[in-house]
Amino acid sequence: MMDRIFALVGILGLCAFLGVLVWKVPLLPLVVVCAIGVLMAAFDFYNTLFRRRSG
Numbered sequence: 005m006m007d008r009i010f011a012l013v014g015i016l017g018l019c020a021f022l023g024v025l026v027w028k029v030p031l032l033p034l035v036v037v038c039a040i041g042v043l044m045a046a047f048d049f050y051n052t053l054f055r056r057r058s059g
Contacts (some may be wrong), residue, residue, distance in 0.1 A: 008053050015049055018042065 022038040 011049050011053055015042075015045055018045055 026035050
């Protein structure tokens with residue numbers, strides 16, 4: 005359970021950091037790259053912690 009909490013805190017920290025970056029420098033390519041990074045991190049979070057293992 006603690007691994008899920010720490011992973012969630014990490015995802016929220018990444019979102020906060022990249023959110024401030026995008027807020028201060030609102031360029032479309034930067035927004036796209038940050039969104040892709042957050043989506044990749046969220047997918048890894050889901051895939052690692054919530055997907056049932058077969059076996």
